Amino acid sequence: MLSIRDLTVRYRTSQGPVHAVDSASFSVPRGEVVGLVGESGCGKTTVARAVMGVVPRTADILGGPVLFEGRDLIRLSERERRALRWKEMAFIPQTAMNALDPVYRVGRQIEEVLVERGGRSRSQARARAEELFALVGIDARRLDDYPHQFSGGMKQRASIAMALALEPKLVLADEPVTALDVIVQRQVLDVLKELQARLRLSVVLVTHDISVVAYACDRVVVMYAGRVVESGRVGDVLERPRHPYTMGLNNAFPDLERAAGELVPIEGSPPNLLDPPKGCRFAPRCPFAEARCVAEEPPLRTEVDGHAAACWRSDEAAALRPLAGEAATWRR
Ligand SMILES: Nc1ncnc2c1ncn2[C@@H]1O[C@H](COP(=O)(O)OP(=O)(O)OP(=O)(O)O)[C@@H](O)[C@H]1O
Ligand code: SF4
Ligand SMILES: [Mg+2]
Structure with a gap:
């Protein structure tokens, strides 16, 4: 690879x-x-x-x-x-946890990647973001939260979800x-390992x-x-x-x-x-x-x-x- x-x-x-x-x-x-x-x-x-x-x-x-x-x-x-x-190929930067933009809802940030980079429609992007949150074990309702409402582990899982958005x-x-x-x-490592295998x-x-x-x-x-x-x-x-x-x-x-x-x-x-x-x-x-x-x-x-x-x-x-x-x- x-x-x-x-x-x-x-x-x-x-x-x-x-x-x-x-x-x-x-x-x-x-x-x-x-x-x-x-x-x-x-x-x-x-x-x-x-x-x-x-x-x-x-x-x-x-x-x-x-x-x-x-x-x-x-x-x-x-x-x-x-x-x-x-x-x-996707990159999760060293400061990923703090790299989520504090002024936008977490779901919005994942949807941006899907729309801007993946050419998805808004509604497709929302559906995919829900799927991605399920994949990393976060309740889809939390997509509407702001980063500060997430724990450190959730932020890290959200950045993994974002990296996986376009199936690299x-x-x-x-x-x-x-x-x-x-x-x-x-x-977090268990989530990563499971996704990696799947x-x-x-x-x-x-x-x-x-x-x-x-x-x-x-x-x-x-x-x-x-x-x-x-x-x-x-x-x-x-x-x-x-x-x-x-x-x-x-x-x-x-x-x-x-x-x-x-x-x-x-x-x-x-x-x-x-x-x-x-x-x-x-x-x-x-x-x-x-x-x-x-x-x-x-x-x-x-x-x-x-x-x-x-x-x-x-x-x-x-x-x-x-x-x-x-x-x-x-x-x-
Ligand atoms: N922009 C830069 N300009 C000059 N030197 C740099 C720059 N970025 C990193 N370095 C230097 O390059 C070397 C490697 O840095 P790098 O960040 O790749 O290490 P790292 O293994 O990721 O460290 P850490 O575990 O602290 O994240 C270090 O000596 C660092 O000081
Ligand atoms: S200094 Fe130590 S690590 Fe380096 S070559 Fe010699 S024995 Fe190996
Ligand atoms: Mg480093």
Whole structure:
């Protein structure tokens, strides 16, 4: 469905280029949910926006192709891209919850998409909006409410309904559950998963929370400082991580389904992307870093079953994993 190859995005700033995404590659198969996970600032939103073609003017998109059903999205004209938006691929922006316009009724906003983008009549749009609300589990009478009358979870479900209005094949959802409490998170993720299975949607689910990935995704792409450091099927990556950053992320989040054990933070913070480190970008925080790691950037290498990692020591992953599970390893 979607195949991203060597996507690079830089933001022009007065201090120089910010290397927000560097040679990112991953694929989204039809009918699967792919989690894009990593700490704040690692480039998740930039990837999603570059795919949708909604980046700020200061962004330069290099590399690619970004193939959507065989068409290179990067090389489409704005007009061709607009024709795809909503109908073929839809985007739920990071601030979707607050992106609903406070002065218009929620139903009206969904109907606008159907009328303006989908060419539906007013009455068809109303009927479809009712159908969409039923799909995400909101009473159709609430279409006449204003956004402030909705809870956070309802607003998030309403933005999912809006994204699905014109039956896209691919949905990119940027942090759709981040602002919600854990119970509502599960409700919204359940709605998304059920629709995804029923409509055979492909979904890119952006999140900084690995437990959301464990709960809702088939595949995962782990990003660190603008690079893809690990990717593969969720079971493989989370149970047998091959990159120390993924091992660290696993320790740092409570499980959505289990009680929290000891949470071990990854000490330090990601590098400044105005001047990223030359070798492995995780080296300054990695407890397993060696001389080579600082000198040379490790390539993303695919091992069995499409499980890929960008770490010089990924062959030793089985030995490193137990160490990564110990808090002392990460303290310095
Ligand atoms: N318009 C911009 N101009 C300059 N730098 C930017 C711009 N937008 C984002 N960046 C920088 O690009 C990098 C990636 O940002 P991005 O928003 O893609 O990260 P993210 O993973 O989505 O983070 P978060 O989890 O906080 O949403 C960050 O270093 C950020 O500061
Ligand atoms: S390449 Fe080296 S520094 Fe980077 S994650 Fe692997 S062991 Fe750590
Ligand atoms: Mg973001």
